[in-house]
Amino acid sequence: MDDELNPLAMARQQLDQVAERIHLEPDVHEKLKHCKRTLIVAVPTSMDDGSLRVFTGYRVHHNLARGPAKGGIRYHPGVSLDEVSALAMWMTWKCALMDIPFGGAKGGVICSPKEMSLRELERMTRRLTSEMMIILGPDKDIPAPDINTNAQTMAWILDTYSMNVGHSVPSVVTGKPVSVGGSRGREDATGRGCVCTMREALAHLGLPIAGARVAVQGFGNVGRATARLAQQAGARVVAVSDEWGGVYHPHGLDIDAVIRHDRQVGRVGGFAGSDAVTNAELLELECEVLIPAALGHQLTQANAGRVRARMVVEGANGPTTPAADQILNDRGIFLLPDILANAGGVTVSYFEWVQGLMEYFWTEEEVNERLERLLRQAFADVLRTSLQEKVPMRVAAYMLAVSRVAEATRIRGKYP
Numbered sequence: 001m002d003d004e005l006n007p008l009a010m011a012r013q014q015l016d017q018v019a020e021r022i023h024l025e026p027d028v029h030e031k032l033k034h035c036k037r038t039l040i041v042a043v044p045t046s047m048d049d050g051s052l053r054v055f056t057g058y059r060v061h062h063n064l065a066r067g068p069a070k071g072g073i074r075y076h077p078g079v080s081l082d083e084v085s086a087l088a089m090w091m092t093w094k095c096a097l098m099d100i101p102f103g104g105a106k107g108g109v110i111c112s113p114k115e116m117s118l119r120e121l122e123r124m125t126r127r128l129t130s131e132m133m134i135i136l137g138p139d140k141d142i143p144a145p146d147i148n149t150n151a152q153t154m155a156w157i158l159d160t161y162s163m164n165v166g167h168s169v170p171s172v173v174t175g176k177p178v179s180v181g182g183s184r185g186r187e188d189a190t191g192r193g194c195v196c197t198m199r200e201a202l203a204h205l206g207l208p209i210a211g212a213r214v215a216v217q218g219f220g221n222v223g224r225a226t227a228r229l230a231q232q233a234g235a236r237v238v239a240v241s242d243e244w245g246g247v248y249h250p251h252g253l254d255i256d257a258v259i260r261h262d263r264q265v266g267r268v269g270g271f272a273g274s275d276a277v278t279n280a281e282l283l284e285l286e287c288e289v290l291i292p293a294a295l296g297h298q299l300t301q302a303n304a305g306r307v308r309a310r311m312v313v314e315g316a317n318g319p320t321t322p323a324a325d326q327i328l329n330d331r332g333i334f335l336l337p338d339i340l341a342n343a344g345g346v347t348v349s350y351f352e353w354v355q356g357l358m359e360y361f362w363t364e365e366e367v368n369e370r371l372e373r374l375l376r377q378a379f380a381d382v383l384r385t386s387l388q389e390k391v392p393m394r395v396a397a398y399m400l401a402v403s404r405v406a407e408a409t410r411i412r413g414k415y416p
């Protein structure tokens with residue numbers, strides 16, 4: 001694979017860039033380049049036609065100096081060990097930036113979930129959980145949803161883990177349904193975080209949110225909530241897309257109506273009164289805010305020169321390659337990095353974990369209020385660092401995050 005598109009090479013390059021700036025000692029730098037532990041499992045699964053398929057699953061812990069392992073599990077045909085490792089590393093920085101007491105982890109299974117039935121997904125998830133039992137636990141490693149996994153997936157993991165240990169352990173996962181100990185507000189949390197940080201960034205740039213044109217790539221959990229909440233905040237969502245393509249209207253789409261249409265036909269395409277756009281075209285639309293909220297490496301050196309947004313908000317993990325970062329920065333496009341823009345999800349995961357351990361549950365207003373407070377604080381810290389150090393927002397976010405992880409790594413010392 002071209003190095004620009006290898007996620008682990010990209011994650012390491014981002015770390016190297018910051019290591020020099022914060023004068024990271026070579027030993028700590030070396031440690032942070034590597035993932036602490038990797039579990040690769042075979043997941044034999046009975047398919048509905050009676051055949052057996054063996055899927056490959058990964059769970060990677062990057063660094064646990066600040067707390068137990070935290071991060072989602074994704075189901076996608078493009079999952080690879082390098083991708084899961086990079087995503088684990090990004091989780092370490094994201095948790096540190098938000099100052100929540102977790103280390104970074106990620107999991108993934110190479111599969112095509114859209115071609116699998118609900119029962120097949122359940123059997124695969126339960127077997128995956130049994131195979132991962134040795135590293136999971138509410139004080140060891142706490143999975144959450146990611147691409148193509150959701151609250152139902154978390155309920156299966158919770159149930160399988162609990163059946164094996166002999167009692168209910170809701171805090172072994174977050175992003176679970178509210179009926180089994182999930183947090184109010186978790187489902188919308190990532191989108192809410194994108195919109196909250198976008199609002200702060202627009203204010204910094206002196207652009208009003210009312211009427212701001214927003215284009216959202218991706219209509220999964222993150223894209224959908226982001227589009228809906230951006231519209232509620234007064235923005236004009238001019239385009240949204242899914243894996244089959246997108247829809248565009250220069251005066252703004254009615255997002256609730258697009259959500260209803262998507263529920264009926266299974267895609268956003270064909271929404272009444274809209275024009276069709278491809279995913280590639282959506283990224284190059286003229287707008288104030290472009291929000292890639294689908295897969296990684298969407299903005300590369302091949303298309304970054306054609307982005308016509310004033311600002312990029314990374315709803316997805318790793319949508320911008322370092323080469324594209326440079327191009328966007330040179331062109332004066334303000335970028336809110338993933339570890340800040342999409343940190344709302346893991347932040348409410350933290351609240352969910354805390355509520356579960358206390359067995360005391362908060363209202364949705366309390367969750368949202370606390371989430372926005374933490375995000376506004378993190379945004380202000382990153383912006384201050386960016387202005388003081390005269391570096392882009394991603395570098396500033398990394399400087400804060402990596403310094404915190406390095407400090408914990410340093411003070412704990414090396415064992416043995």
Ligand code: GLU
Nearest residue numbers: 071072144146345346349
């Ligand atoms: N998968 C989400 C992320 O990439 C959430 C992780 C979590 O809540 O643990 O941030």
